[in-house]
Amino acid sequence: MPRPVHPPKPQPGDRIAVLSPSSGLPGVLPLPFELGLARMERDFGLKPVEFPTTRQMGSTPQQRADDIHAAFADPDIAAVMASIGGDDQITVLPLLDRELIRANPKPFFGFSDNTNLLMTLWNLGIVGYHGASVMCELGRPGAMHPLTEQSLRAALFRSGPYKLPEASEYCDESRDWADPATFDAEPAMQPSGGRIWHNADRVVEGISWGGNLEILSWLLMADREIQPDESAYDGCVLFLETSEELPAAEEVFRVLRNMGERGLLQRFGALLMARAKAWSFERPNGPEAKAEYARDQREAVLRALAVYSPDMPAVFDLDLGHTDPQQVIPYGGSVRIDGRTRTVTVTY
Incomplete structure (x- = not known):
């Protein structure tokens, strides 16, 4: 392609x-x-x-x-x-x-x-x-x-090229958009903890593809917009994020497992995984519950990679998707992941 x-x-x-x-x-x-x-x-x-x-x-x-x-x-x-x-x-x-x-x-x-x-x-x-x-x-x-x-x-x-700076703080909690007082002050931030690197022993560069994991799973289920020849994704950089619906870690694993069973997951050269959104109005998790949710999601992703693509480099807790700050990822643009220098560079 x-x-x-x-x-x-x-x-x-x-x-x-x-x-x-x-x-x-x-x-x-x-x-x-x-x-x-x-x-x-x-x-x-x-x-x-x-x-x-x-x-x-x-x-x-x-x-x-x-x-x-x-x-x-x-x-x-x-x-x-x-x-x-x-x-x-x-x-x-x-x-x-x-x-x-x-x-x-x-x-x-x-x-x-x-x-x-x-x-x-x-x-x-x-x-x-x-x-x-x-x-x-x-x-x-x-x-x-x-x-x-x-x-x-x-x-x-x-x-x-644009090197994505690493945020020192983040927020994934929301306030009532119907209340004018919400807009009087910025959201309360908390320390980010930094990115987490896996198989960070090389440089990978490829065309980006992915998006929201839940939406991607629906597209796969409906067989919409997925290339029939999965070699179209060879060497691409997969990037994923999850939403305020807070999918369970086991569901995240199953989506990735099914991508692996389809022969799709192993086509990618690397994975960028967003910081997991771990709070919603329906599930207003406290700090410990949020940390547990994020940890469980990361372990679910690593479990799928271990089965279908054990050598794939992955970077977790990037500022993309449902997080604040949020950095723009080109969809179809070049992404360079340098595990040696711990940098992620996109091409806008």
Whole structure:
């Protein structure tokens, strides 16, 4: 499969489409959305353009597909960003006009359920960007985290290598987006503990593929967007993150085990595993429970690797996906993992 190409970058002053390919949550919780739009315009110099379903809860898959088509086809739109994730973007995929998108490549930013569209772009030979949504990262209470802002700015406007700095602090807990007081102060952070390296005795460089583990498992189950010839993934760098639904460690193992049984897991040259989100409103874990959850997830991943790819280098607790700060990972771009210097470099 040909190496994906980077679509042209936007410039300050350009128009950026803001879409809700999954959930129209901006219509229910406008505070972080409006804050994110304001920062997009004030701090990044981009002009956000909303589409019909951006704030519409309950929109149909066809309506959301229409918005995607309109955004990519509009020559005055330089990039596209998701407002937030959701859980049914998979229903939009069969409705997409892939030739329209292929003919009008644009940088797309999103994560979580937006793994669906990012994988579609990968299959079309277009580099996307796993990370940054209007409500979560741009709409962060108090201020954007500096590492998030630096990464997003580099991914939006620059090309070339970007070494992902290691965060000394993180937060995976949320506050009520319906309460204006939430936005008066930044989230309370805690020490990150640093990255954890496995088989860190070499340098691996490859094209990135993956995304949210739960969404990836659904795509595998529905046989959507997965290349029939698994050699397309040979030497790629797999990156994974889990969501606020807090999948059990055994479920994480089973997804990876099934990828191994399919002959897919062992195709990859390395694994980047996000810091596990270990807190949700439904399961407000304390520090000990959070540490146990993260440890159990890491051990589940290592258990699967031991069976199907024992020599694979892996890096755990990266700042990607459902964590704060969050760094953007190019989806289809080059990733270099240097175990000797303990560095991870992406190409935006």
